[in-house]
Amino acid sequence: MSTDDIEADLTRNTENAPSELLARLFFFVCAVLSVVTTASIIVLLVSEAAKFFSVTAPLVGFAGETVSVVEFLTGTTWQVNSGEFGVLALVSATLLITVGAAIVSVPLGVATAIYLSEYASRRARRILKPALEILAGIPTVVYGFFALLYITPVIQLVFPDTGTFNLASASIVVGIMIIPMVASISEDAMSAVPEELRQAGYGMGATKFDVSTGVVVPAALSGIFSSFILALSRAIGETMAVTVAAGSQAAFLQPWNPASYLEGALPMTAAMIQLLLSDITGGGLGYRSLFAVGLTLFALTLSMNIVSDLIAQRYREEY
Amino acid sequence: MDQSTDESPDPIDESVIETNVADAATSDTARGPADTIVEARNVDVFYDDVQALDDISMSIPEQRVTAMVGPSGCGKSTFLRCINRMNDRIDAARVEGELRLREKNVYDDDVDPVALRRRVGMVFQTPNPFPKSIYDNVAYGLEIQGIDGDYDQLVEESLRRAALWDEVSDQLHESGLDLSGGQQQRLCIARAIAPDPEIVLMDEPASALDPVATSKIEDLITDLAEEYTVIIVTHNMQQAARISDKTAVFLTGGELVEFGDTEQVFQNPGSDRVEDYITGKFG
Numbered sequence: 001m002s003t004d005d006i007e008a009d010l011t012r013n014t015e016n017a018p019s020e021l022l023a024r025l026f027f028f029v030c031a032v033l034s035v036v037t038t039a040s041i042i043v044l045l046v047s048e049a050a051k052f053f054s055v056t057a058p059l060v061g062f063a064g065e066t067v068s069v070v071e072f073l074t075g076t077t078w079q080v081n082s083g084e085f086g087v088l089a090l091v092s093a094t095l096l097i098t099v100g101a102a103i104v105s106v107p108l109g110v111a112t113a114i115y116l117s118e119y120a121s122r123r124a125r126r127i128l129k130p131a132l133e134i135l136a137g138i139p140t141v142v143y144g145f146f147a148l149l150y151i152t153p154v155i156q157l158v159f160p161d162t163g164t165f166n167l168a169s170a171s172i173v174v175g176i177m178i179i180p181m182v183a184s185i186s187e188d189a190m191s192a193v194p195e196e197l198r199q200a201g202y203g204m205g206a207t208k209f210d211v212s213t214g215v216v217v218p219a220a221l222s223g224i225f226s227s228f229i230l231a232l233s234r235a236i237g238e239t240m241a242v243t244v245a246a247g248s249q250a251a252f253l254q255p256w257n258p259a260s261y262l263e264g265a266l267p268m269t270a271a272m273i274q275l276l277l278s279d280i281t282g283g284g285l286g287y288r289s290l291f292a293v294g295l296t297l298f299a300l301t302l303s304m305n306i307v308s309d310l311i312a313q314r315y316r317e318e319y
Numbered sequence: 320m321d322q323s324t325d326e327s328p329d330p331i332d333e334s335v336i337e338t339n340v341a342d343a344a345t346s347d348t349a350r351g352p353a354d355t356i357v358e359a360r361n362v363d364v365f366y367d368d369v370q371a372l373d374d375i376s377m378s379i380p381e382q383r384v385t386a387m388v389g390p391s392g393c394g395k396s397t398f399l400r401c402i403n404r405m406n407d408r409i410d411a412a413r414v415e416g417e418l419r420l421r422e423k424n425v426y427d428d429d430v431d432p433v434a435l436r437r438r439v440g441m442v443f444q445t446p447n448p449f450p451k452s453i454y455d456n457v458a459y460g461l462e463i464q465g466i467d468g469d470y471d472q473l474v475e476e477s478l479r480r481a482a483l484w485d486e487v488s489d490q491l492h493e494s495g496l497d498l499s500g501g502q503q504q505r506l507c508i509a510r511a512i513a514p515d516p517e518i519v520l521m522d523e524p525a526s527a528l529d530p531v532a533t534s535k536i537e538d539l540i541t542d543l544a545e546e547y548t549v550i551i552v553t554h555n556m557q558q559a560a561r562i563s564d565k566t567a568v569f570l571t572g573g574e575l576v577e578f579g580d581t582e583q584v585f586q587n588p589g590s591d592r593v594e595d596y597i598t599g600k601f602g
Contacts, residue, residue, distance in 0.1 A: 104511035203405060204460045204510070205437030214463065219450050 045298060048280020048291035065285045072292060078271065079251035080278070080286045087296055089252040093167065093265035094236055094300075096255055097246065099177060100171020101235040106228055108175075108183025112216075113224075116183065117190035118212040129184075136180035144244025147173035152245070155262075165264035166249025173241050176232040185230065189214050222315035231306030233301045239269040246270060268297050338375035342590055343485045356518065356548050362416035364397050364406065364573070372573040373399045379565070384540060385561035386581065389569030390596070395552045398518050398569070402550065403439040404432040420518075426534050437464055438562070440511035444523045446503035448495035448510070453478075456495045456506055460514035473513060480546075481509035482539050501532025508539060512547065519543060521551040525558065537562050556597050560585050568593050 014020065054066035067085050075086020104297040112132070116125055152169040156162045193216050201211035217224065247264025250271065254260055266274070272293055280286035326559040357379040364372040372394040379385045385492045387395040397406065404425060406412040417424045425435055440460075448456050457474045460466075466473075474491070478484040483505040487498070496508050504524055511519055521540070525533040540562050543549050553559050559566050559581065568577040570592060577584055588594040 194447075196443060196445055197449060199405065199408075199441075199443060200447045200449065200507070200510075201459075202408065203403065203436060203441035203443070204463065204514070205433050205435075206459075206463045207433050210463045214459070215449060 001285040012038060017058050017204075025029070026137045042298070045291055045295050048288060049295040051215050052285070052288040052292040055143050067285070067292075076252035078266065080275065080280070080289065083285065085285075085289050085292070086252070088270075089250045089295060090266055090268040090271045090293065091296070091300075092255055092260075093246065093251075093268070096167050096253060096260055097174055097238075097242055097267055098232055098235045098264070099255070100261060101150050101175040102228070102232055104172055104175025105178045105182050105235075109179045109227065109231070110186055110224060112179065112183040113186035113190055114217065115214050116187045116214060118208060132183055134154065135176075136184075138177075139242065140177065140238065140240040143173045143177050143241040147241060147245035159262055162262045163247070165245065166262050167246055167253070167265055168261040170242045170245040170267075171261065173245055174235045174238050177238065177241060179233055180232060182227045182229040184221070185227030186224045189220035189227070192223070193219045222312045225311045225315060226308050229304050229311070233304045233308075235268065235277075236301055236304070237297065239273060242267045243270040248274060268293055272297075320329050353383050355379065356381040356421060357550070358417075359398075359401075360417040360419070362398070362401060362414065362418055364394065364401060364415075365413045366409070367411045370573055371412075371569040372401075375573075377567060377573045377575060377578045379550060381548050381550065382544055382546070383564040384544045384551060385565040385567065386433070386555065386563035387552045387567045387569060388556060388559045388597075389410065390571055391554070393569040393571050394573035395567075396522050397573070399522055399550060399552050402437045402518070402520060403441055404430075405436075405441065407432055437514060438516050439520060440514070440516035441505070441519045442507050442511050442519065442521045442524045445527050446500055446507050448498070448503050448506050450496055452492045453498070453506060454491040454497045457509050457513050460510060464514050466514055473588045477509040477513040478506075480512060480543070481505045482535065482542075483509055499532070501528050501535060504528060504532070504536060505539065508536075508543075512543070512561070516547065518548045518550060521549065522556060523552050526554065533558075556585075568596065570596065 002081055037273050047060060050060045051062040051064070052067060055073065057063070057066045067083075072085050072087050074088065075084065076088045076092075077084045077086045080091040116128060120128060147169045148164070151172050152162070152164060152166065155166065155168050162168070166222050197215050197219060198211055201215040206214070236295060246267055248266060248270065249264055250266035251263065253263060272290055275293075276292045279287070280290075328333065355378040359375050359377050359379075362372055362375040363370065375398060382467060387398060389395045397412075400406045401414055401418055402420075402425070406414060416426075418426055420435070420438070423430070437460075449459060449601065451459070454474055457477050458470050461468070461470060461473060475484060475488075478487065483502060486502060487506075490497075495503065498506060504527075506517075508524075514554055524540075525536045528536065537558060540549055544564070551559075551563065563581045565579065566577075566581040567575055568588075570576050577589050579589075584593070585597060
């Protein structure tokens with residue numbers, strides 16, 4: 001090859017060829033699109049919510065009816081018609097359901113993950129994993145019916161005073177709904193624990209239980225915690241099942257009192273559905289409260305995701 | 320990791336690394352004949368249809384270091400894992416023949432592999448401490464086996480016997496993973512001996528370590544044979560010659576071609592194949 005050929009060959013500049021540039025542009029646009037969509041939703045949420053509070057309304061040049069932030073965040077009565085917007089009534093219901101769902105899903109999800117990762121034969125795993133995924137694919141409104149028609153009657157057998165709509169039933173069904181998420185993320189974390197660690201345990205004369213609970217679970221702790229947080233964020237944001245099962249009467253229930261679970265209440269998501277379906281006038285206070293509740297919900301799930309990242313970093317094991 | 324070399328009881332010097340075959344082999348005469356602790360009788364191992372070990376029979380002496388050498392894939396690690404039934408964890412593995420630990424065939428139906436492994440500790444090729452503190456690593460075996468006693472003292476004793484105490488005594492509650500590779504492997508040895516097993520199996524324990532760390536592990540193995548039976552797999556001929564009393568040579572196909580006193584195996588091998596292998600003509 002002559003010197004000229006080498007010159008031409010080595011300076012083709014394939015990196016900046018039109019096809020390469022086009023591909024780069026396409027991927028960039030896709031990436032930007034998803035970020036922009038998310039960002040604009042947040043902007044909309046914040047700017048609309050700003051019109052709801054008396055502190056921020058002047059800032060966005062809004063002159064209509066407003067509610068004070070303190071009243072919104074500390075009030076315990078949610079009565080849209082009489083102008084009472086105490087979000088704690090909704091938050092308490094959401095938190096009760098989330099805690100109840102955690103009580104159901106965390107032990108069952110982790111136990112399922114331990115079974116799948118440590119005990120199940122290859123054949124059992126082949127059957128069970130898809131079954132779990134099907135559980136995750138059931139439409140959430142179906143879970144709502146299930147709670148109302150099957151779980152509530154069972155609860156009423158034990159506690160006859162329980163209302164048709166109650167938080168226990170909503171908690172249990174949301175818990176069942178998020179078991180697959182806890183189980184599958186936890187199982188991934190446990191499967192990622194190196195075989196050498198299990199061998200070390202078995203080589204010491206550890207039983208399967210010793211190895212599962214004393215070696216694998218601690219080593220997978222960061223992933224297991226992440227699964228809790230992600231699943232509970234889902235529980236907080238869950239809408240259809242709780243709208244059907246928890247009721248439509250907003251009530252502030254004491255989160256520390258177990259008896260609260262036997263009563264109905266209105267979680268944040270269900271309250272938003274109720275606002276959307278009611279005859280609230282566009283632009284009215286009720287309409288704008290929708291965005292305030294939405295923003296509160298977003299703040300709650302966002303902070304859980306941040307906590308999840310922090311925990312995952314704190315407990316990350318390098319093996 | 321070697322800041323403490325000067326504190327250790329046996330500073331590393333050339334003489335340790337070059338300990339010759341004759342020295343290692345004299346221990347048998349010095350300590351008298353040893354009883355047999357593990358006896359293999361016609362052991363065959365198959366992975367599905369592939370035969371990994373072919374009719375192995377040998378008697379491993381108590382409180383001695385027995386080395387298994389041979390080229391990759393010769394079945395030496397497989398044999399090691401038969402002794403504590405770690406092969407049970409591989410679905411495809413099938414063991415035939417008898418493998419007796421003090422007269423009891425460990426492959427009898429009534430043998431509990433968990434109980435067996437409490438008598439037969441194991442150290443693996445790659446150091447594999449648990450992601451726990453140094454203390455908890457050593458105490459792990461004591462806890463799962465429900466051993467009573469002063470754990471602080473037992474942990475210290477085990478770390479001393481593993482020649483690691485001086486290096487870690489002020490960081491017992493820090494993660495075992497923060498140690499260097501050689502220290503991690505000594506931690507694994509401390510963990511294995513803490514519940515006081517009868518036999519310590521070692522599967523190429525120094526293959527992932529540098530020469531200095533390797534030399535420390537070798538010294539340690541020689542010391543361990545005072546109390547324990549050590550069975551070690553190695554691909555390093557010189558290592559086998561330096562530290563073992565007995566040497567078993569496996570060759571490709573899972574055959575045991577020679578087993579005897581280390582001195583004899585290395586100086587006067589019984590077959591040309593073994594001589595070719597140990598002198599480095601192949602493998």
